Amino acid sequence: MAEILLSEAEKAFIHHGVQDDLRCDGRTRLDYRPIILETGLVSNASGSSRLRLANSDVLVGVKVELASPLSEKPLEGRLEFFVDCSANATPKFEGRGGEDLANEICRFLQMSYMSGDTINLAELSVLTGQQCWVLYVDILILECGGNLYDTVSLAVKSALYTTQIPSIKVATMDGDQPELELSEDPYDTKRLNTQNVPCLVTLMKIGNHYLVDPTPEEECCSSSGVVVAVSGTKKITAVRKIGSGSLHPESLVSMLKTASEVGTVVNKILMNKLLEEERAGKTQKVGFMR
């Protein structure tokens, strides 16, 4: 993650703040910063969202395409993640600078979606063993303002929520060749059930305490933390430790517990907001011209 130069005094100040449950921006340890979310702003994509968590800015587009399913999972479609770190975010991302981070996020997202509880991939099957939908989730990181994992996961979930999968019929089967027929009505689409899609919650350990939604400065003060994927059913689908420091098993258990609670709340709020947006219907798009 983007390194920030911080003096010892500043670090100590942050440390003490966390101890007193009052962070530099006035939050308690389990408070999130404000989130701005807009969906459906990329008209060419099948589903899209842009999420801004304080200074972290992520744009996600989902494209659906027909492909043949993997031979080991003939009944399922699949999700493919791709993260692109824009050099706009930080000069370090220039060239192949962002690749490591991108791969890291990508891999963790893939892992957290692997559990059968999160998303029903069988919904993406078109024709058993022959054709299925593949959702290409393209994530563009535009700005790094800390807590990238959470930002990305919320944006991905929102984009998946709005994704419209064209309805397709198998018109005729002739020998081995299926003939697929695309519905002529562009509104004739189906949506994925994204209720249980996991949110990632990052917990950073600073001193003896841990906190959610760290700012870049706080990330700098912490030596270790965990990223936990929490599904809508409160289940933890993936865990990953970050930072070079160590964690005591006891604190790890308590961190996981907290993360699962926080994750469930975040999940719920996000779903409510998405529903609210959908109910509002078609409104003027805001995009980046705010």
Add this chain to the structure above:
Amino acid sequence: MDMLTSKIFLRKTKRGKVLKVVREHYLRDDLWCGSDLCKKCNQENSEVLDDAPISSSTLCACPHYVVVDTNVVLHQIDVLESPAWKNVIVLQTVLEETRKRSTNNFKKLKEIMATRKDSFYVFVNEHHKDTYVERKPGESANDRNDRAIRKACSWYQTHLEESQQGREKKKKVQIILLTQDFKNREQALKEGIPAYRVDEYVKSLKDFPDLQEKLAASHSDDNAENREPLFPEHWAPTRIMTGIKSGKLLQGIFHCSRENFLEGSVSVEGQDKSILLQGHASLNRAVDGDIVAVELLPEDKWTSPSGIVLEDQEDQDPGDQIEKEEALLTNSTKGKDLQPTGKIVGIIRRKWRQYCGILLPSVLAEGTRHLFVPAERKIPKIRIETRQAATLSSQKIIVAIDSWPRTSRYPLGHFVRALGNIGDKDTENEVKLTVLLLEHDVPHHSFPETVLACLPSMPWMISQEEVNCREDLRNLDICSVDPPGCTDIDDALHFRELSPNLYEIGVHIADVSHFVRPDTALDKEAANRGTTVYLVDRRIDMVPELLSSNLCSLRPDQERLAFSVIWEVTPNAEIKKTRFTKSVIRSRRAYTYAEAQCSIDDPLQQNELAKSLRGLNKLAKIMKKNRMEKGALQLSSPEIRFEVSTETNDPIDVISKPMLDTNSMVEEFMLLANISVAEHIFKHFPECAVLRRHPVPPESNFEPFLKAGKTQGFTLDVSSNKSLAASLDAAVKPDNVYMNTMLRILATRCMMQAVYFSSGTVAQVDFYHYGLAAPIYTHFTSPIRRYADLLVHRLLAVAISADVTYAELLDRKCVQQLCNNLNYRHKMSQYAQRSSVALHTHLFFRHRVQDEDAYVLSVRQNALQVLIPKYGLEGSIYLKEKDEDSKSAFIYNPDEPSQTCDNITIRTFDRIVVQVSLDSKYVQHQKIAVHLVQPQIAGLSVEPIKTVNVSEPTPKKLKSGN
């Protein structure tokens, strides 16, 4: 108001990917309504719609503007051509839908709108901020378009209402929607828009009672639903597509048999043998030229073409019944020469156009349903509805096909227009000519102003700058050799001795590309026409006459621009050097073939030109010999010329075109020039050179030819063009001199069509020209009359850096498209030429009955096909009249094939005597009748008549044969 919206739709690509396509769609508030009465729009003098339109409709007496729905344009386009239509609003929605559904109708509509700018107004409703509608969930594209049309109508209503508030209610202009769609009409009425069916409306136009004749047959014929279907169903398009993909079905072009209307074939690309179809059910409503899907029958059901000649001879309207066809299709040769047989299961694309022909005399003259007989034999009769049968029965008319429902024996169509009276002597020829040109799609309108504007102004002189950048060949003794009466001279020759062992010969071609510059109106017109069409009594030019007969024509003693090919050759016709140059020449003399022949033969003529001609002739003979040794074919097709009376314009005699040495001399040098140029342009433009190839015919094509040879006891070798040429030369019978010519005629018919192509689209091995035995060939020598030559000129000019190039010339796709058009035009012009000859043959025989020598071309089960060499005429002698059972008992032997009666046997190539006359039982449908004179067979042959002339004495006795 948001002026930017986007249109989103999904599309499946060929490779099975699903694409989401998003198009930005901008709306405007400055699109005007086009009405004269409107006070709100800022339009300037562009009002099309009248302030106070006059209604001639009894259906809607108040003044009104008409909005047409897409289905009106799609199904009733011919009605819209009438001047009855005034104040018509064409919505963009309608235009776009039409373009998507039928390019033909779209083109027609565009033409109508262009010619009648004062009556048709295009309202761009899709971009108007108040009339644009977005597709709703669950709404089909069609419904959305209907809604858009209704929205535009109601917008007009309210928009105009505001400008005419002071008017009396009766004088207020209304908007009327014409639509054939029941649902749309109902919905419109609900929304307060007066809506009518187009036939209702047209019938109510009291000033134009004739217009309703042009209404296309309504598809919802009430009692048609109840009738028993006569034909099998056509498959749904998706089913056909999957069938073709999986190889179960074959896609090809349907050709109806010339001889038997119940038989046809489908030529499938990449397959040697075409697929045979027999009977109504198998043909399944296909019309000649349609692209169809065919299902092959299992091999045990394959048959061979029946030998009989069958015409759909109902002189009476049989109604919607299919006659028992087993009797018509009796097939005696089952088990032999089986051909893949199939049946049509669906039609992929109709190639319907307008057909010219006559009405069948009907029993019920006052009835409205009549049968139309097209002039082309391959097109089925068409059922039309008209009230003017009495007046139309003596006219040539044009009819379009609308549909062919399963319940109908014949396709349904409608009357488009009458061409003129056939019986009328003054107009007859003119009408027949128009018909002929229309039938063959020959563009024959006079050149428009825009084209004429591209011509150089007269008097025209070659400028000094032009001379400077060309080679000056005015000092050379150049002459041209052409047929008599030729005014478009595009080639000239010269010959001179450089040293005793080195000659220089030159071919000089009119430099048409100097006058016809790319991308001008003139160029486009020429590209469309493709070729000059030579008919018996006139010529339809590709470029305006000023060019074709004057500025480009290499007239004697006038300085002309030319494109020259100059070779240095040894006396053995070995080419030492070839060069190409743009030049200025002055031809010394324009010879005819006969004059040139005289000069060569007359030893007293010792001038430069005569010497040159002799030199050229000597070289040409050597070159021809070399070419023949390589395997070039000498084929034959009967060519004749009419001697036309100067007063009546009627043909008075027929002469076959003589073949002189000089003919082949000129031909030889033209071939040489073409080959040299082809090599050169291909070297410089391997991707986009315009070349000409003549594909090697598949062996199966030669079957009738081989069979005919066998009857005469010749084994013919068709494995290569060389062996074919050799066996043709060997096949000579001293007692039947014409036999060899006949064989050559038959061989010609086995050949493929030579075609133009762009070199980038075909593998180099396929460049071969079979007939000429040349590995590469093109056309360079007649740019005045062929557009392909013009393209070749341009390429060559670029190759020798005498001209600049342009984008389309180097794009092989563009070039191939041009070539496709040229091939089509070329083919059509040949057909037109043949029809023109046939037409004059009819005129010739109008007052004559003559006995002539004839040869049997082929022997069929119930007929003899004979060729009368003197007129190049072909005809059938039917051996069994339908009503006579067994009076003339001919026994058909399909193996030979031969027909035997008593002790007389008739075989292929036998010489017989026939009587030729014009069968004018129907004034409209005249045809040449051929009757047998010798050998005499009771009940079939007729009495010999020696040159009987009905109205005028013949000046001389006509000699038969040649």
